[in-house]
Amino acid sequence: MPMKKIDINITVGGPQGGGIDTSSNMISRAFAESGYNVFGVREYHSNIKGRHSYTHVRIKNERPRSLKYPVDFLVALDPDSIFEHLEDIGKGTKIIYDSSIEKAELSQARMIMRDT
Numbered sequence: 001m002p003m004k005k006i007d008i009n010i011t012v013g014g015p016q017g018g019g020i021d022t023s024s025n026m027i028s029r030a031f032a033e034s035g036y037n038v039f040g041v042r043e044y045h046s047n048i049k050g051r052h053s054y055t056h057v058r059i060k061n062e063r064p065r066s067l068k069y070p071v072d073f074l075v076a077l078d079p080d081s082i083f084e085h086l087e088d089i090g091k092g093t094k095i096i097y098d099s100s101i102e103k104a105e106l107s108q109a110r111m112i113m114r115d116t
Helices: 021-031 079-084 099-102 110-115
Strands: 007-016 037-042 054-058 071-076 089-097
Touching: 007 021, 007 079, 021 037, 037 071, 054 079, 079 089, 089 110
Parallel strands: 007 071, 071 089
Antiparallel strands: 007 054, 037 054
């Protein structure tokens, strides 16, 4: 059976040390083992554990040669990820997050506190 034609871009964002690598590796491996081509970039900031970091992965039938924006999925492991990646999302972007962050106050976002 032929593979379904896909071109999916996923960003996984969260606190450094909070499961970003594990999440993106699981996603990448699942698609790669299903026969798709995967290209990913891990953003390493020179920051301490707990500050924002992210991975962007593109999955295609053909070999991906670049990343694409807006992303199709944003996996937000913390509230900061939604604010940090506002420019990366579009009208059709699906945001996957823990519903407990809906109760988070804007002032709790580390990036807001850092920039004010």
